[in-house]
Amino acid sequence: MMMVQMMKNKSKWYTIPYYLWIALFVIAPVLLIVYYSFFDIEDKLTLSNYAKFFTPVYLKMTLNSFWYAFLITFFSLVIAYPTAYILTKTKHKQLWLLLIILPSWINLLLKAYAFLGIFGTYGATNEVLEFLGIGKQQILFTDFSFLFVSVYIFIPFMILPIFNALEKLNPTLVDASKDLGASAWTTFAKVIFPLTVDGVKSGCQAVFIPALSLFMITRLIAGNRVITLGTAIEQHFLITQDWGMGSTIAVFLIIIMIVIMMLTGSKKERGVR
């Protein structure tokens, strides 16, 4: 123990950059965001940004953003859970998992760009629709295309934690449930799902928070029609240069994020203690 203590003292110099990083790039930026949220566009100290946030325009935008994030998370979960479940039953499951994760390593913007072609007026989807006799539809710049592309991008992030949770599940429990006469559905609802709910929670966390703050997909696919909290922050910082209002929205996004993390992470921490 004393040796370790000694080592700790001697190695202190090496850890300075790390603590400097915490101070400068973790704590300071958050404080700066809070600080800026009290200034309006003319650099006057004011609470007007907060007052503005509680006007119908911004509240509606927040609700909208929540609604879209909820839909994205919901559809990702509905598609990802069965996928993860089937994956755990395959031979060479690590390889299949790797193949599922691989598309998430392709630059997000390239994937969004691909959908510009696929959903375009003369794109593949419209050709199929025409072939089926439905005729051309406006797909790009609609809610549907925004949701589809977002779900597409987030699915791997949902599959991974659920897969890991399913892997940890003791298979004898499932056998026991079946031996005791439970139907497949009961086994799923009463045994498998409750035991993998931690994976579901971390998956939802990994999807919901980024989904609230998406802005590039909104701009490229939804064509400014769908405004999310992320789009609003980007707009205030980079286009209208109203950093104060942008910071205020960011403050609320941070608060929302903390609440979500407390909701989805509570069980794990209890387990640790």
Added chain:
Amino acid sequence: MKKLSKISVLYLVLVFIILYAPIFYLIFYSFNSGGTMNNFQNFTWKWYKELFQDTRLLVIVLNTVIIALLSASIATIIGVFGAISISMMRRKQLRNTILSLNNVLIVSPDVIIGASFLIFFTILGIKLGFVSVLLSHIAFCIPIVVIMVLPKLQEMSPTLMDAAFDLGASWREVLSKVILPYIAPGIYAGFFMALTYSLDDFAVTFFVTGNGFSTLSVEIYSLARRGISLNINALSALLFFITLLLVIGYYFVSKRAVRRHKTGVNQ
């Protein structure tokens, strides 16, 4: 083990098709002489040739790679020492606090990281460009390295270090001959993750980059906002194969590391 039912296989195949279709769609049309992402006309290498003649784009690719390698390396060095420092903390309260602070940048949405860094650099008077992008990338890579290295440090038995000290090793020797070799797989994994995070990042870079400096993601965004150009398709085909090679390489390296680790235990 039961065989998979037909419906399960069909479902899985469908998910795979949907996940890969857009990527192959992009690659397919990169050979289209027609110039749009529909109506495949004739096979051509035209877009690839154009890509390799576009020096501006090549400079951007180079920038992206330099930023990724530099930020991942620096973040790995800082992160490894951070992880060692966290693992040696005795007080649980302090340790949990530091860990939470460490994870802030992992869970924060990119927009917030980007916006707050933009304020930070502006206040410090750091010119937006190479330096601000590099610093930001280092900043969001550090916690990933810590997260990847920490489990390795925790599974290392403290008696290993005590033994080394008892045998008269200096702390520098303990570090280089005991700790670092033991946690090496974690360090590689952390470095690799940092590399992919840096290569992939768009939002943070978009906020903190200035006029003269651009990375690939930012460039793709501005090109894509202008509409379809098959240069991007050619570029994405190349990137896809590079990613594929990297992932396959990583898969085998990590498999070998696991095997080596296992045989080491057996001996």
